[in-house]
Amino acid sequence: MIAMAILTRPKLLIADEPxxxxxxxVxxxxxxxxxxxxxxxxMGMLFITHNLNIVKRLADRVAVMHDxxxxxTGECQSLFAAPQHPYTKQLLDAIPSGDPVALPQPTQTLLEVKDLSVKFPIRKGILRRTVGYNAIVNQLNFTLRHGESLGLVGESGSGKSTTGLALLRLLPSQGEIWFEGTPLHQLNLKQLxxxxxxxxxxxxxxxxxLNPRLNVQQIIAEGLQVHQKLSAQEREQRVISAMTEVGLDPETRxxxxxxxxxxxxxRIAIARALILEPRLLILDEPTSSLDRSVQAQILALLKKLQQRYQLTYLFISHDLQVVRSLCHxxxxxxxxKVIEHGDCAEVFARPAQDYTRQLLAFADTP
Structure with missing residues (x-):
């Protein structure tokens, strides 16, 4: 995309959230x-973004837009050092901070994963015969307790989202997945x-x-129709309750x-997941496409819900500031492969691997 844009040697490059x-x-x-x-x-460059770390690193001047x-507007360093407008201050204050929700005591194991691997076949020839396997996830081991959050970080293609799909049993995998003592890896589709x-x-x-052909009530209630036998009125009341829980006006359902x-x-997607009263939420980059102020709201919502319902999170992200604020x-x-695993505060303060130090340096975490 960049090569296409600079082919004619432009005087101005407009980079919209690249x-x-x-x-x-990356x-x-x-x-x-x-x-x-x-x-x-x-050439001049107009860089449009909601990532303030990028602005600080790249821009000479900054213009803040609202409504x-x-x-x-002003010089980058002076604007970050002494913002004047309340909205600019709000954006700067929205940088993820704070500590994870305190773990409930005593804690019990909810999810245990042993030697989880996901391999895709390599097919060649006219008959497309399998000649080998490409290991996307290799020998993954971890334990998650009730009310705990685990941040899964790494580069694109490192296997983060594939791990989530394997835990959901939406991809074939090898290894063991124990959920509250039940071996999910041994269950067929009906038992699962x-x-x-x-x-x-x-x-x-x-x-x-979200399915654009369904309204919000239909989207949120879809899981109830599959898993619970409720009347239409009961489903509607559950939808109203779920929307209120995540800060949405039920009148918009x-x-x-x-x-x-x-x-x-x-928030609608979170309500759709919460309405079934799950014990484990797999959050796959849920805030990466949101601006900082909205991201802070979603992060605060996740913390509130975790504290209230002792939810367990597997949080997949490349935003290390968000991971630091949410995860234990x-x-x-x-x-x-997992190259480093441990207490979040400890890993961020004293990373043992050069790659982890590199990620932290790129992220410019506080």
Whole structure:
């Protein structure tokens, strides 16, 4: 995409959120490339982003927009050091901070994973015969307790999302998955059905995760129709309760996803998962496509729900600041393998691996 944009050697390059879906190491490479091209081609660059770390690293001047208006503009360093407008201060204060929710006592094991591996066949020849396997996840081991959060971090392609899909039994895998003492890896689809409601997932993109043909009530109630025998009135009351829980107006339940903002859509996705009263939530990059202020709201919501219901989170992310604020444990993956795993505060303060130190340096965590 960058090659296409610079082919005619433009005087101005407009970069609209070019690094939003990228992990921190790839993001750093793209930023370095853009800085080099800007200098080499002597071009101006208008960089549109909600990531304040990128602004601090890349920009000479900053313009802050709110409701279609520029509310503050100035030199980058001075604006970050002494913001004048309340909205700018709100954005800077929205950088993820704070500590994870305190673990309930006593704690019991909810999920135990032993030697989890996911391999995809390599097929060649006219008959597409399997000649080998590509290991996406290799010998993963971890334990999650009730009310605990585990952050799964690493580069794109490191196997984070594949791990989540394997735990949901949506991908074939090897190894053992124990959920409250039940061996999920030994169950067939029919036997697995009662456990589906106990393990729910919230996806990265709030725009593609919701069916645009269904209204909000139908989207949130869909799981109830599969897992519980309730009347239409009972389902509607559960939807109203779930929407209130995540900070949505129940009066909007007959609207469609296109009528909501990205943050509101993510709240709808969380309500859809929560309505089944799960014990484990797999959160796959749930805040990466949101701006900092909305991200802070979703993060605060997740903490509140975890504290209230003792939810357990597997939080997949490349945003290390969010992981530090939410998670008790952190697991660093690279090329399908865990290279570092431990208490989140300890790993962030004293990383043992060079790769972890590199990720932290790229993320510019406080």
């Amino acid at each position: 690094t939003t879906a990228l992990d921190v190491s 993001q750093a490479q793209i930023l370095e490339l853009l800085a080099e091209l800007k200098q080499e081609l002597n 279609g208006n520029i509310v503050e 059905q009662p456990y589906r409601s106990q393990i729910q997932v919230v996806f990265q993109d709030p725009y593609s995760a 007959h609207r469609y996803p296109t009528e909501f903002s990205g943050g509101q859509r993510q 444990q952190v697991m660093v993956m690279r090329n399908g």
